[in-house]
Amino acid sequence: MAKTPYEIAVIPGDGIGPEVVDAALAVLEECERRYGIALACTPYDFSAELYRRTGRKITAADMDEIGERFDAVLFGAMGLPDVRGPEGLELGAQVEMRAHYGLFASLRPVRLFEGVEGPLTSRDVDMLVIRETSEGMFAGLGDAHEPSDETATDRMTITRATCEKLFDVAFSQARARRKRGTPGHVTLLHKSNALRSNVLMEKVFDEVAAANDDIGSAKHYIDVGSMYMVTDPARYDVIVTENIFGDITSEIAAGIAGGLGIAPSADVSLDHGVFQPSHGSAPDIAGQGVANPTAMILSAAMMLEWLGEQHADETATAVAQRIQSAVETMLAAGTTRPRDLGGEAGTREVADAVIDALA
Ligand code: NAD
Numbered sequence: 001m002a003k004t005p006y007e008i009a010v011i012p013g014d015g016i017g018p019e020v021v022d023a024a025l026a027v028l029e030e031c032e033r034r035y036g037i038a039l040a041c042t043p044y045d046f047s048a049e050l051y052r053r054t055g056r057k058i059t060a061a062d063m064d065e066i067g068e069r070f071d072a073v074l075f076g077a078m079g080l081p082d083v084r085g086p087e088g089l090e091l092g093a094q095v096e097m098r099a100h101y102g103l104f105a106s107l108r109p110v111r112l113f114e115g116v117e118g119p120l121t122s123r124d125v126d127m128l129v130i131r132e133t134s135e136g137m138f139a140g141l142g143d144a145h146e147p148s149d150e151t152a153t154d155r156m157t158i159t160r161a162t163c164e165k166l167f168d169v170a171f172s173q174a175r176a177r178r179k180r181g182t183p184g185h186v187t188l189l190h191k192s193n194a195l196r197s198n199v200l201m202e203k204v205f206d207e208v209a210a211a212n213d214d215i216g217s218a219k220h221y222i223d224v225g226s227m228y229m230v231t232d233p234a235r236y237d238v239i240v241t242e243n244i245f246g247d248i249t250s251e252i253a254a255g256i257a258g259g260l261g262i263a264p265s266a267d268v269s270l271d272h273g274v275f276q277p278s279h280g281s282a283p284d285i286a287g288q289g290v291a292n293p294t295a296m297i298l299s300a301a302m303m304l305e306w307l308g309e310q311h312a313d314e315t316a317t318a319v320a321q322r323i324q325s326a327v328e329t330m331l332a333a334g335t336t337r338p339r340d341l342g343g344e345a346g347t348r349e350v351a352d353a354v355i356d357a358l359a
């Protein structure tokens with residue numbers, strides 16, 4: 001059922017996280033004024049910076065509270081290269097939240113928008129990379145581990161249960177995208193020639209593809225598939241793959257569509273969602289007001305789209321569409337161009353241009 005208001009936990013995080021989150025909240029507030037949607041946003045200040053100052057980091061109890069109280073989490077970016085826990089790994093709540101909420105799919109759509117120069121000659125870039133985020137190459141993160149200077153091991157594990165859910169999401173996303181003119185096609189990127197776990201992944205993919213034969217499908221080895229993303233991006237509609245392959249290929253996808261500044265993402269399970277840009281905290285440009293908020297704004301739109309689906313709320317779905325169109329209008333007009341896309345506009349100016357385009 002449509003809810004009013006939706007309860008949203010907002011975690012701005014580190015670096016440019018708070019800057020782009022402010023911009024996205026300004027766009028959402030304008031949508032509340034204009035379109036009759038209501039959001040009750042509650043900020044949480046978890047960050048690597050907080051850990052550096054106080055040793056406090058997000059706990060299972062925090063995540064239980066957030067998971068129970070809120071309909072969705074809007075997340076900026078977390079992590080600073082010099083803030084590390086005892087195992088030498090960076091502090092960031094995104095990996096913990098994926099594990100805690102069982103978020104197994106990270107949806108990362110990119111499109112080469114009108115008005116944006118990509119690095120390729122082909123302008124036919126319109127794909128959704130679905131990265132599995134609960135197992136794969138990150139499966140061993142919780143394993144017992146003896147620190148050593150001689151050997152260190154990570155573990156790739158693939159399960160049938162996660163593959164089935166993941167590929168169901170991939171085929172339904174392809175079906176949903178087809179309504180706006182995409183081909184309706186899913187490609188598995190894998191390495192079943194060399195990794196046992198990937199033999200199982202391929203087998204389950206074949207089964208799910210056979211059960212969804214209204215949608216075309218293909219399989220490429222991850223290596224050549226990565227090359228095709230650059231040489232022939234038109235091959236791809238939905239790409240689905242395991243954790244580390246998806247981490248990497250989603251950033252190739254972002255790169256050929258104009259960069260991380262415009263690449264959103266949604267980490268979802270069947271009933272929880274964390275919405276954040278694909279980029280990190282960008283310490284190199286933090287605090288200058290120059291970060292491109294587009295990826296964050298599009299992530300907020302993905303949140304409304306997801307809330308719309310979860311609660312059968314056409315208003316939320318329609319507002320998500322309006323935000324996407326406003327971003328398209330802003331980029332196509334070219335009068336307000338973010339710095340990473342070759343312009344001069346700062347974070348707030350870009351947000352204001354999106355707000356103007358909502359009119
Ligand atoms: P990054 O995504 O933060 O930055 C990579 C490059 O892209 C930088 O040059 C940066 O300036 C640029 N960039 C990123 N977002 C931009 C934006 N919105 N507008 C303009 N330019 C943008 O990746 P990194 O430098 O590898 O990592 C920095 C920190 O972020 C690390 O601590 C890393 O662990 C963390 N990180 C967090 C997340 C997350 O919160 N989900 C994801 C990736 C990295």
Ligand code: MN
Nearest residue numbers: 247248251278
């Ligand atoms: Mn990444």
